[in-house]
Each structure stands twice: as C-alpha cells, then as structure tokens.
Amino acid sequence: MVAATVSQVALCLMASVHTQQLSALRDELDVEGARWQMPTRIQEAIKAKMPQGTHISVGFEFECTSKSFSLRAPLPADWSECPGVAFPLDGVSNPEPEDMLPELFRIHAPAKELSMSMFNMPMAVRNVVWTYDGLDDRLGPECNMSYEPYRNPNNDSVYNNGKCFCEYSLEYKTLPVHTADDIRESMIGAALTIKEASKKANGFVNWNVQKLFKMEESRAKCNGATHVTKAFVINKVSLIDMLKQQMFGYCAKSWPKEMSGDKVFRTSFAEAYMLWRAMSYCEGNRTCEEKLTLSEMCDSAWSGPEAVQADMDTNFFSGETEKASVMGDIFHAVGGNLSFNEWSNKGWCSPAWAVYELCYAQEANYTLEQIIASDPQLGFGWAFDMYYGPGGPEGKDTTTKVGAMLSADGRIVYGLAEYRKDPWNTISFRQCLYGSLRNVRSFEDGSGAELVMRCWLLRGQRMHSRRKSVYEL
Numbered sequence: 001m002v003a004a005t006v007s008q009v010a011l012c013l014m015a016s017v018h019t020q021q022l023s024a025l026r027d028e029l030d031v032e033g034a035r036w037q038m039p040t041r042i043q044e045a046i047k048a049k050m051p052q053g054t055h056i057s058v059g060f061e062f063e064c065t066s067k068s069f070s071l072r073a074p075l076p077a078d079w080s081e082c083p084g085v086a087f088p089l090d091g092v093s094n095p096e097p098e099d100m101l102p103e104l105f106r107i108h109a110p111a112k113e114l115s116m117s118m119f120n121m122p123m124a125v126r127n128v129v130w131t132y133d134g135l136d137d138r139l140g141p142e143c144n145m146s147y148e149p150y151r152n153p154n155n156d157s158v159y160n161n162g163k164c165f166c167e168y169s170l171e172y173k174t175l176p177v178h179t180a181d182d183i184r185e186s187m188i189g190a191a192l193t194i195k196e197a198s199k200k201a202n203g204f205v206n207w208n209v210q211k212l213f214k215m216e217e218s219r220a221k222c223n224g225a226t227h228v229t230k231a232f233v234i235n236k237v238s239l240i241d242m243l244k245q246q247m248f249g250y251c252a253k254s255w256p257k258e259m260s261g262d263k264v265f266r267t268s269f270a271e272a273y274m275l276w277r278a279m280s281y282c283e284g285n286r287t288c289e290e291k292l293t294l295s296e297m298c299d300s301a302w303s304g305p306e307a308v309q310a311d312m313d314t315n316f317f318s319g320e321t322e323k324a325s326v327m328g329d330i331f332h333a334v335g336g337n338l339s340f341n342e343w344s345n346k347g348w349c350s351p352a353w354a355v356y357e358l359c360y361a362q363e364a365n366y367t368l369e370q371i372i373a374s375d376p377q378l379g380f381g382w383a384f385d386m387y388y389g390p391g392g393p394e395g396k397d398t399t400t401k402v403g404a405m406l407s408a409d410g411r412i413v414y415g416l417a418e419y420r421k422d423p424w425n426t427i428s429f430r431q432c433l434y435g436s437l438r439n440v441r442s443f444e445d446g447s448g449a450e451l452v453m454r455c456w457l458l459r460g461q462r463m464h465s466r467r468k469s470v471y472e473l
Contacts, residue, residue: 036283037409037410038278041292042275042292045367045369045370046373046405046406047373048176050405050408051408054179054408056179056230057176057177058178059177059228059416060229061171061226061229062172062190062225062226062430064172064197065169065170065223065224066220066223067170067197067215067222068136068168068215068216068218069132069168069170069215070167070213071212071213071214072105072165074162075104075166076162077156077159077160079160080145080147082135082166082168083097084097085130085132085168086130087130088127088128088129088130088175089121089207089208090116090127091110091111091114091116092110093175101114105211105212107211114211118208120206120207124185124188124189124192125189125193127174127175128189129174130170130213132169132170132171133168133170133171138167139164139166140163140165142163143163143165144160146160172193173400174189187433188440191437192440195438198221200217200218222434223434225430226426226430227420228429229419230416231405231415232414232415232417233412233413233414234267234275234276234415238415242265243326243327244326245260245264246269246354246380246389247269247330247349247354248330248333250389250392251330251348251349251386251388252334252348253392254392255391256390257390257397257420260420261421262422263418263419263420264418266402266416266418267376267416268401269354270355270358270388271403272379272415275413277297277301277311277315277316278292294367298359302359306345308352308353308356324340327340327350328340333349334348334349335347336348349386354381357384358378361382372403376402377401379401380397389401399418402415
C-alpha cells in the first residue's frame with residue numbers, strides 16, 4: 001500500500017500517461033518522429049538523452065534563499081568574475097563551470113576525490129545539485145577587484161589580488177530523473193539536504209561539498225519556492241507556443257515569468273527549431289544523416305535572417321495565413337514602419353533573428369553543436385540586444401535554461417518547461433519538501449517512503465484524468 005501510494009506521488013509530478021496512450025499520442029501527433037532520425041553528428045553532441053524505454057523526464061528546484069555560502073578557494077587572480085556553480089552531489093557528474101574544480105580547487109580527478117562513495121553521505125542525495133540563486137556583492141574584506149586588467153608585481157595581467165572569495169545565496173536542483181522510484185528518492189534526498197542546510201552550524205559534516213563550500217552560520221531555516229520542470233515533445237504545435245511566448249511575450253512585451261501562463265519554456269525556440277528542422281533536413285538520405293552538422297545548415301539554409309525565414313515559410317508554416325496568425329501580434333508590437341514581410345525577414349524580436357543569431361555562437365576548437373549543448377542560455381539571445389527570456393531585454397531573468405533532450409533511438413526531440421499553475425507542483429510539493437518530509441531519516445530504512453505517503457495523504461491530492469495537449473507528456 002505504501003509503495004503504490006508513493007508511486008502515485010511521483011507519477012503525479014511526472015504527469016505520466018499509460019504506455020499505450022503515450023505510444024498512440026506519439027503516432028498521432030509526431031509522425032515526423034517515426035520517419036526521421038537526428039543526424040549522427042548532431043545526435044552525438046546532445047548531452048541529455050532519455051534512457052532506453054522511457055519517455056518521461058522530470059527535474060525540480062528547491063530554494064534555500066535564507067542561507068549563504070562561499071567558495072573555500074579564492075578567485076584566481078586572472079578571473080574577472082565569480083563562476084556559476086552547479087555541483088552534482090554524486091561527485092561524478094560533470095559540474096559547471098567545467099573549469100571551477102581544476103582551476104579554483106586544484107581537483108583534477110573529481111570522480112575519485114569527490115565521489116559520494118568516498119564520504120559518509122546518504123545515497124538519496126545522488127541526484128541533487130548544489131547551485132545558487134544569486135551572487136552576493138561581498139567578496140571578502142581583503143579583496144581588491146578591478147573590471148579592467150592590470151599588471152601585478154610579477155607583470156602578470158590580473159583582475160584581482162588573489163584574496164577574493166565568492167559568496168552566493170543557496171539553491172538546489174536535481175538532475176533529470178525518469179522513473180517513479182528515482183523521483184521518490186530525489187524528494188527524500190532533497191529533504192535530507194534541506195535538513196543539513198538548515199542547521200545553524202556544522203551542516204554537511206563529511207559530505208563532499210565540505211571541501212568546496214563554506215556555509216554561513218545562521219539560525220535561519222531553509223525556505224523558498226519549488227519549481228518542477230517536465231519534458232515535452234518538440235513538434236510544430238509546441239514550437240508555435242514557444243515562439244509566441246519567447247518572441248511576443250518576452251522580447252516584444254517584456255513579460256516577467258509570472259505572466260507566462262501555465263508554463264515557462266526553459267528550452268529556447270531557436271535551439272528547438274534548429275534540432276526539429278535537422279530531423280527532416282536529410283529526408284532519409286543516409287549519407288546526409290551521417291555527415292550533417294548544424295554549422296553546415298547555418299551555411300546552407302540559415303545564412304541570414306531572410307534565409308531563415310524562407311526556410312520557416314517552406315518547412316514550418318503551412319501558408320501566409322498561418323504565418324500571420326502566429327507572428328502578427330509580434331509584428332504589431334514591434335514592427336514599426338516596416339511591412340509585415342520586411343519585419344519577419346529581419347525585424348526586432350523575429351524568430352528568424354533568433355535562429356540566425358544562434359548560428360553565430362561559434363568558438364574555436366568547439367563545434368556549434370557542442371557550444372549550444374553546453375550553454376542553453378545562448379538560444380535566448382546574446383548578440384543583437386534582443387532577449388527571448390522572461391523580462392525581455394530590460395528585465396531580470398533568473399530562470400534556469402535547459403538544452404534539448406533526445407530519445408534513446410534519436411527519433412524524438414524534447415524540450416523542458418516549468419509548470420507554474422499546477423497546485424501540486426507549486427504549493428503541495430513545496431509543503432512536502434519543507435514540511436512533511438522534515439523528519440525524514442533516510443531513503444534506505446523505509447522511513448522516507450512512509451513520510452512521502454503521509455505527505456500525499458495530508459495534502460489530499462487526487463489524480464485527475466485529462467486529455468493531454470498535443471505535445472505535453
């Protein structure tokens with residue numbers, strides 16, 4: 001009885017559907033996924049993959065904004081700013097930024113030195129990621145930081161005096177999970193992590209994060225919001241919704257995420273369109289599927305914003321009427337003195353500009369696929385003062401950006417969206433993590449499963465059967 005009820009909690013979070021329903025949904029709504037396959041070289045660069053036999057991916061964030069932490073290592077003198085922090089507690093998954101461990105902490109074999117198996121840590125935290133909500137301006141009383149490089153006594157070009165310690169407000173997220181058991185374990189792992197972070201002092205004793213981060217002593221308990229992110233199929237219908245939210249809502253109207261409706265797309269339209277289009281570009285030609293890259297598509301199909309729009313007119317929109325119905329509101333908001341066709345080809349906040357801009361996110365020694373996969377933020381705008389994330393060009397956007405995900409067989413592309421209006425995701429789940437699960441002891445002894453069940457019963461949640469949208473899983 002406990003296991004079944006607990007699985008319902010997880011399945012509610014995952015918004016899962018019966019395997020046969022899911023199969024029928026894919027056959028009905030994503031026919032292109034059955035015909036086409038992601039080209040090999042693009043497929044290899046996509047980091048996030050659905051495990052074989054699964055079509056569900058869930059992640060969640062939980063805040064501890066009342067707590068601060070700092071890096072135990074000083075900022076290297078040749079660094080001009082504090083790094084982003086995303087450290088998976090398993091100690092094996094790659095942290096971000098990739099140069100944080102070797103250059104700040106001189107840790108060159110994290111899988112050996114930071115693997116949780118080397119520490120006295122609960123196994124249930126293996127999917128939890130230590131990250132941050134914001135960066136504090138305080139860098140320590142002895143820090144001297146300059147925004148322009150200068151020469152130190154050794155004639156090295158530096159930005160600081162080597163006595164700067166970065167400080168952050170605390171937040172956590174999870175790695176993507178794909179089964180009811182994993183989401184249940186991650187909920188318990190989150191509660192165990194919150195318990196340690198809420199201690200006034202001496203939290204995380206003999207955890208691997210002790211080597212990296214120093215917690216500020218404080219009586220404050222962890223609190224904050226929870227955000228649940230789920231996978232959805234990238235197809236024409238979902239792409240239109242992404243386009244409207246990111247180009248009209250954010251870029252043209254500067255909506256904050258609170259005005260975004262029932263979901264906030266964490267994957268950019270630009271990245272999603274590129275990958276969706278790449279699926280059918282070769283039209284089944286094996287040689288093309290083996291060799292095609294996004295850079296080649298940028299050169300041949302997306303060489304300018306006009307070329308991108310022409311590609312969309314041919315392969316995305318079914319005609320001028322549909323194009324006008326999808327993009328008309330954006331045009332009326334920012335088109336100015338341009339005609340509709342002039343604006344769609346090169347105007348402010350047009351989807352053509354977003355894709356064209358992403359084509360220019362190139363760096364030496366890296367393929368475009370690798371760059372896009374490693375920095376999903378790029379698809380939301382970076383070069384032409386147009387921004388397609390919450391708040392628009394003038395706003396403040398703190399949402400985590402997530403790259404696309406690929407099915408194990410390479411035939412379906414997924415994006416990720418935060419679901420903000422579901423009461424379970426936004427209210428009850430938060431009460432579970434910060435309240436009902438506060439007395440959890442471990443995942444292995446069964447106490448956690450009992451508490452998850454009690455949490456479910458106390459919140460009085462019920463599964464509601466409803467028809468899924470044409471792309472939501």
